[in-house]
Amino acid sequence: MFDCIIVGAGPAGGTAAYHLAKGGKSVVVLEKESLPRYKACSGAVSPQVQQWFDFDFTPAISLKAESVRYTWKMDDPVEVKLDTQEPVWMVQRDVFDHYLIQQAQKQGAEIRDNTAVTGVEFKGDHWQVNTVNGTVEGRYVIAADGATGPMAKWLGFKERKSRLALALEVPKSDTNSKEIHFDFGQVKNGFIWNIPKAEGYSIGLGSLRGGDLKDMEKIVKGYAEKSGLDLSSCKQHEGAICVWEGQEKLHTQNAVLAGEANT
Numbered sequence: 001m002f003d004c005i006i007v008g009a010g011p012a013g014g015t016a017a018y019h020l021a022k023g024g025k026s027v028v029v030l031e032k033e034s035l036p037r038y039k040a041c042s043g044a045v046s047p048q049v050q051q052w053f054d055f056d057f058t059p060a061i062s063l064k065a066e067s068v069r070y071t072w073k074m075d076d077p078v079e080v081k082l083d084t085q086e087p088v089w090m091v092q093r094d095v096f097d098h099y100l101i102q103q104a105q106k107q108g109a110e111i112r113d114n115t116a117v118t119g120v121e122f123k124g125d126h127w128q129v130n131t132v133n134g135t136v137e138g139r140y141v142i143a144a145d146g147a148t149g150p151m152a153k154w155l156g157f158k159e160r161k162s163r164l165a166l167a168l169e170v171p172k173s174d175t176n177s178k179e180i181h182f183d184f185g186q187v188k189n190g191f192i193w194n195i196p197k198a199e200g201y202s203i204g205l206g207s208l209r210g211g212d213l214k215d216m217e218k219i220v221k222g223y224a225e226k227s228g229l230d231l232s233s234c235k236q237h238e239g240a241i242c243v244w245e246g247q248e249k250l251h252t253q254n255a256v257l258a259g260e261a262n263t
């Protein structure tokens, strides 16, 4: 029996696994994908996260950005130099998340990928977690299975509303900049973001209110073309985003929701 079963090997699951294993607890992380796994995400990470860890994230950072450009319908630019001690980190999520999981592994956490969780049952004083590879037992469960994971529902929490966002990965060009760009006015109740990485650009688009966006693909491709980016070998992904909608209970008997699973 494990002290804690963590479902999901994203940043929330990796963080929980790292700290629990470091604190001497027996931990297993169950992840449905094969690791390292792609995650539709632009990968802009606040450097503030470093304060919660005693290892250096440098090997997992693709690029650091020191300035942001804001535009309205690609016009009227406002450029802001970020006056922070440490620039904003740009990461490739497969690299970043896997690096964090490897740190947890070094502390003794067991990682089981290709292991989708299919259900959970409370057995009086512990949880039985059912997976495609058999059952796992643990005193506590951390549900870190992201915006569309099934754990919150299985644990009895109310249905969350996730919103669709689009991510376009554009490979590196000669004109790679180190500037983050936010464009407003083209997306109703939302915006377009362009996050530079050493490997290229992650362009994303999403809305924060109202119904799901229409014409996402057309808008994001129009943006890329106006920005002079070559889309011939870009990859397009859809992802879900959960927006925080106020205080809610995030725990139940011996179980807690973590990361985007709790928004």
Ligand SMILES: Cc1cc2nc3c(=O)[nH]c(=O)nc-3n(C[C@H](O)[C@H](O)[C@H](O)COP(=O)(O)OP(=O)(O)OC[C@H]3O[C@@H](n4cnc5c(N)ncnc54)[C@H](O)[C@@H]3O)c2cc1C
Residues within 6 Å of the ligand: 007, 008, 009, 010, 011, 012, 013, 030, 031, 032, 033, 037, 039, 040, 041, 042, 043, 044, 045, 115, 116, 117, 118, 144, 145, 146, 147, 148, 149, 150, 165, 166, 167, 195, 204, 205, 238, 239, 240, 241, 258, 259, 260, 261
């Ligand atoms: C297009 C887009 C752009 C974004 N850009 C940014 C950004 O620039 N900066 C930022 O901070 N945030 C960004 N986000 C949000 C960010 O991606 C999430 O907040 C973050 O990934 C949440 O981390 P997490 O660990 O909670 O969940 P996730 O990273 O989603 O990890 C959950 C894990 O659980 C696994 N899982 C799910 N179901 C099961 C199951 N049944 N059994 C086992 N495993 C399971 C999944 O495979 C996944 O690996 C973006 C999101 C999108 C969609």
